[in-house]
Amino acid sequence: MSIDINTVRKVAKLARIRTTDAEAEVLVGQMNNILKMIEQLGEVNTDGIEPMTSVIEMHYPEREDVVTDGGIPEKIIANAPEQAAGFFVVPKVVE
Numbered sequence: 001m002s003i004d005i006n007t008v009r010k011v012a013k014l015a016r017i018r019t020t021d022a023e024a025e026v027l028v029g030q031m032n033n034i035l036k037m038i039e040q041l042g043e044v045n046t047d048g049i050e051p052m053t054s055v056i057e058m059h060y061p062e063r064e065d066v067v068t069d070g071g072i073p074e075k076i077i078a079n080a081p082e083q084a085a086g087f088f089v090v091p092k093v094v095e
Contacts, residue, residue, distance in 0.1 A: 007031075
């Protein structure tokens, strides 16, 4: 895959970055270099490697995922600045 000047201009417009023609020409080369580096990563053999979310192994405490109503609706609704029939009253935001 190769990036041309029109693609750079389109990306710059979407990112709302103002570029001159000279800057766009420089960006063409830089973006193509980035794509070459990404293609090199695709050549790395990752067979047998599990995906990870961090370079440090982390264990998080787990709990049973149970849906509850909280059991304290009266205390929760007491925090509302305005309430009606056990529900929060909020101002209308869409007309």
